[in-house]
Amino acid sequence: MQEILIMSENTEIAEALLAWYRENKRSLPWRDRHNAYYTWISEVMLQQTRASAVIPYFERFIHDLPDVAALCACPDEKLMKLWQGLGYYSRARNLKAAAAVIVSDYDGSIPSSFETLLKLPGIGRYTAGSIASIAYGIRVPAVDGNVLRIAARLSGYQGDIKAPQFRKVTEAKVMEWMPDGQAGDFNQALMELGATVCVPNGRPDCGSCPVREKCEAGLHGLTDRIPAKQEKKERPVIHKTVFVILDGSGHALCRRPDTGLLAGLYELPNTEGWLSREQALQYVADLDMEPLYIEQLPERKHIFTHLEWKMKAYRILVKEKQGLNSGEKMFFVHPGEEENYAVPSAFGGYMKYTELPEKA
Ligand code: SF4
Numbered sequence: 001m002q003e004i005l006i007m008s009e010n011t012e013i014a015e016a017l018l019a020w021y022r023e024n025k026r027s028l029p030w031r032d033r034h035n036a037y038y039t040w041i042s043e044v045m046l047q048q049t050r051a052s053a054v055i056p057y058f059e060r061f062i063h064d065l066p067d068v069a070a071l072c073a074c075p076d077e078k079l080m081k082l083w084q085g086l087g088y089y090s091r092a093r094n095l096k097a098a099a100a101v102i103v104s105d106y107d108g109s110i111p112s113s114f115e116t117l118l119k120l121p122g123i124g125r126y127t128a129g130s131i132a133s134i135a136y137g138i139r140v141p142a143v144d145g146n147v148l149r150i151a152a153r154l155s156g157y158q159g160d161i162k163a164p165q166f167r168k169v170t171e172a173k174v175m176e177w178m179p180d181g182q183a184g185d186f187n188q189a190l191m192e193l194g195a196t197v198c199v200p201n202g203r204p205d206c207g208s209c210p211v212r213e214k215c216e217a218g219l220h221g222l223t224d225r226i227p228a229k230q231e232k233k234e235r236p237v238i239h240k241t242v243f244v245i246l247d248g249s250g251h252a253l254c255r256r257p258d259t260g261l262l263a264g265l266y267e268l269p270n271t272e273g274w275l276s277r278e279q280a281l282q283y284v285a286d287l288d289m290e291p292l293y294i295e296q297l298p299e300r301k302h303i304f305t306h307l308e309w310k311m312k313a314y315r316i317l318v319k320e321k322q323g324l325n326s327g328e329k330m331f332f333v334h335p336g337e338e339e340n341y342a343v344p345s346a347f348g349g350y351m352k353y354t355e356l357p358e359k360a
Helices: 010-024 036-046 051-064 068-073 076-083 090-106 114-118 125-136 145-155 164-177 183-196 277-285 345-354
Strands: 237-246 251-255 270-272 291-303 308-318 330-333
Touching: 010 164, 010 183, 036 051, 036 090, 036 125, 051 076, 068 090, 076 090, 114 125, 125 183, 145 164, 145 183, 164 183, 237 277, 237 345, 277 291, 277 308, 291 345, 308 345
Parallel strands: 237 308
Antiparallel strands: 237 251, 237 270, 251 330, 291 308
């Protein structure tokens, strides 16, 4: 597959990219205050989220957990709260698991070796390459979706960019391009080009691209065909009914199981299927609560990677302090206590209804 990347002078590409990067790189907190911990945390946060959206999460995270030791000692509830809104919570759990290994096996210092980094929980080739090259200047590739897209467009490759073989070839090509002593800047230049010029959604800004003269897709008008679109798999749809239950002094929350989707996080009470108003009232009555008021809320959906929730919801005011027969799973949260509970964004659209309705 080596022939899929037909490149001219490696040094021309490297020089053009580096000159462009130095002129155009965005000022980002993890770039401006450089260390391996910041690189690691930011790269993990950036895996599913745009840089501009990550900034406040990053700032809050490093303010509360300024180093590996603090991350290692952080209670799970607090960690989930710091991660709330970023999604894919297993990433936060892996960060803490890796921090524990770094503290116990590496005296709290993040290793610089690509191979050692790869052995840490949650660290794959891209993240290991980013930390090793950006924080320690080690000459290794950091190939993510952005770099795969750029490589495909430069070479005119119309196959599946997620194919392991294409990643392998791209990593090898990045190593051919990468000049000595500039691994961190070079990898970041590719990432920056993918984030700001050779973008994944919408037209790439080929007119501003430093490597346009070397680019097969740009020169031959193929940017809408490369990378090739993959057939999207249908996601299963799960219908749910969500309850915003208020007892006059607080609202009900439940803790999700310790394993599976959104493990260990907190959620508004909910059940599978779409319940009618009467069924919803019965649901609450079955919890030994006496409903005083019910209001239907707007429907919402939430898309996970592998499934979709379609949610119908009711806000129900119940008589204060009723015996709950749902064991310890459900409890009432009172004003000022919300900060203790990480509620995933799937329920975020309903959290504003946890305020008492004016006419209740
Ligand atoms: Fe991407 Fe256009 Fe640059 Fe090619 S010329 S790498 S398609 S931005």
